[in-house]
Each structure stands twice: as structure tokens, then as C-alpha cells.
Amino acid sequence: MPHAAFTQEQEFMTSSTNDKGTTTPARWMRLLPAMAVAAAAAGCASVPNPTPEDPWESYNRGMFQFNDTVDKALLKPIATGYRQLTPEPARTCIHNIFNNLGDAWSAINSFLQGRGHDGINMLGRVLFNSTMGLGGCIDVASMNGAKRISTDFGVTLGVWGLDAGPYVVLPFLGSSTVRDTAASASTLAAGVSSYTPIMEIDNVPVRNSILGLAAVDLRASLLDADDLVNRIALDRYSFIRDAYLQRRKAQVRGSHVDSDAPYGAAGSLPDYSSDDLPDYSDDDDAPTGAPAAGAPAAGTPSTAQ
């Protein structure tokens, strides 16, 4: 049984590395042994009740472990050191500049999703922060109470109707789904992503330094969330997986963005009565208040006016 799972995972990994191989084949090939070891280790773990969205749980847990090891040994210490050594204003500035690039990408994707209202808001945020905010250094838009509606090409594919597919933990990059992996790989290969402006830099050492800084900044910005997960998760793997999947669904649904979807009757509310609870209704407080919560996602992926 572990062997069958192993081959399946190997096939998946091989095909996905081929996608990415178009950019840096050599580097990805070098990763293969490490991934094979992780996958083999994963093959030993047995998962009694796999979650429907996570059929590759045993492989994923292995990769999660691998990422965690790399993180503990390398990324987290660097990010912690960066946070301790860099004065807060400088760190905030750097963080905001990278976020500004991400916001531009979000704006484009909002338009691709047909969410023109979000797109204009995000475009306004980018223009405002790029000028008044000195190239994104100061997040003046947020100071004005403007919300960030972050989205990406994976969400766009979801809005276009593509199913997320199984959950998958990528080496080094962490949580993803088949759809989101395909989205990142294709945008990276096509040379359009939030990192495009950095990739355009001709001076390779400068470009690579900036990419490295982006990675450190990203990891540093997650230090607090990481601590929180350690404090509240019973099982880090499940917690992160379920949070990732919920968050991605919310982004595709656009519910926290779309103020037009009424609550109470909205399909965006989780319906805790819907799973196999035949006699739930005779409970002392039957879930009378969430009548339509089981209704199929209200069918309106929100084109906010």
C-alpha cells in the first residue's frame, strides 16, 4: 500500500517538476533525491481517515516534515535574525514595497476575475502607495483604512471555475493545491507574476539579492502567525492545511470582499449541521438560524458593483 502511494506521488512530483523545469531545470533536478527521501519517509506513515480534499496526506505529511526541518534549520533563524537586526521602520518599508508589487498583481487578477470594483480599489492603492507612499515604502492606503484584497492567478483560475484539486505540500514553498501549483508554475514560466519587476533587473547579483530579501521578508512576516499556530493548533499539519483550504475558498468566493452577498442566507457561512448528523435537529438548540447555509454556494461569485 505505501508503495502504490509512493509511485503515484512520484509521478505527480515528476510532472510538476517538469512544469517548473522550464525555468531552472538543473536546480529542480537536484531537489529530486531530497524529495524522494521525504516521500519514502512519508510512505511509512499510515493515515486512517484521509480527508477528501487531502488524498495524498501521507506524502504531504512527509513533505511538511521536510519543509519544517529546512525551516527550523535555515529560514526561521535567518528571518528571526533579520527581524532582530533591522530597525522596524526599515523592515516595514521593505515589507510594504514587496507588498506593493503583490498588490499590483492582485489588481490585475481582480480584473481577470471580473471583479472590477476590487481591481479599481487595488489599482488605486498601488498608484497611491507608489507615489504618496514613496514607491510603496509607506502604506498610506492602509493608513486611510483601505483594505487589501489580495488575490493571485490561482484564485483567478478558481473564479473561472477550475476545481482546486487535491491539497499538496510543495517542497520549500509549502501549502498549495494542484490548481494553485499549476497557476504559480505557469505564471512563473510565462514571466508574469508579482515578481516580474524584480526579474526584469539585468544585474543578476542585484536581482538575486532582492529575491533573497523578498524571501526573508516573507518568512519574517510569518513569524507571528507561526507562533500563533504553535500555541493553538492540536496538529500543526491539519491546522495549516485546513486554514489554507478555507482561506483559498474564501478568496475564490470573494465573500469577505463582496459586501453584496447577504449573510444569514448566504452560502458563505459554514453549515455545521450539514455533515452526517442525522439526529442533530433534536438537539436542544437546533440550527434553525442557518436555513440556507447548505444551499449550493449561492451561485454568485460576486461581481461587485
Place this chain on the structure above:
Amino acid sequence: MSFSFSAYAFALIRRLSACCLLGLGLAAGAHAQQAVDANAAPNDFIKTVGDNALQALKQEPAAKRGDLGKINELVNQYVLPYVNLEKTTRLAAGRYWRQATPQQQKDLVQAFKGTLIRTYSGALSKVDEVSSLTILPFRGDPNADDLVVRSSLSQRNGPAVGVDYRLEKSPQGWKIYDLNVEGIWLIQNYRNQFAQQINQNGIDGLINALNQQNK
């Protein structure tokens, strides 16, 4: 575009003046905790509970430094009385709730309480002196007894965080039973973890695991 641009500029000025006013208010230190009316309109109820908690956090130097023990204590004092712990735990346990004996149910609620406090604290840990809670316009049926109040919590560094509260009307008035931070519902996020623990080690195993975390 030019419209949204000037709107931003206008909002900035308004925001700056609001900051100054807020600063004055804090300097005066004349804020008193408001009495919470659990039978008020849901938006007002959340606004009062949230404002009281925010104010308590802002007035406590240890909490502002990020002292988690202190933040947990304040959350326990200002938020937990309005949370229906039993319902949160019951829904997180799902169908396993009925398999538990009344004693196990009681123990489970008690064991989960610590996690819930830490979760609510997590949602409030970024509070600084400029933080404020904005309740978004209520949508849906105001007469429903199970509804969602949406809010947005602003902070100094970074955009406002969307936090939604799911409420239920009880004989004692409104009670919060679920929390959503940026699209992630609390109960939803614990269902698989609970099921996993119960499948492996039974309900007592889950209670033990939760208590382990509380240490």
C-alpha cells in the same frame, strides 16, 4: 481613477484629524468601560464588547508589549463572558459530541477553553494605540437568531484585518460562538483536528491533548 485618488487624499486628511482626536482622547484617559447590553442590536453588542476589550488592551502596558499571558487574561475577562464555549466545542466535535458522556462533554469544553482564549487573543495581539474596531454595515435578516457581524480591525503597520463574529440569540441575549479571521472560521478549522484525535485516542485522548497544550 482621479476620483478614487482624490478620495484617498481626502480620507487621509480625515484620518489624520481623527488620529489627533483619538490621541487627545487617550491622553485624557477619561474612557470608562461601557456596559454591555446582550439584548441590543447585534452590531451594537459586538461594538461594545470589542471596544471594551480594545480599550482594556490599550490601557495595559504589558499587553501593549505583547505579553501573551496578560492579553489572554484580558480576553478571558472582556470577551469570554460573551462566548458560548459549549456551543463552539459541540460544533467542533461534530458527531462525536453525542458519543461523549456528560462528564466528558464538560471536560472537553473546559479543555478547549484555553485554546479558544489563545485564539481570540491571537486575533487581538496586533492591537496598538491607533487600533480601532469598525463594524461593517449589517446585512441579512436582523430578526434572525443566528447571524454574522462583520468587523474590521485597523492597526498601525499594515491593512485592516477582517474579523467576523457568528452570534446566536440565547435566553440571556447574544452569544458569540464562532470567529472568522480573514476567511478562516475557527470551528471549521478544528473539526478535522478533533476528529483525528478522537479516531486515534478517543474523546479522553482529545481532552488530554488539549490540556497538554494549556500547560
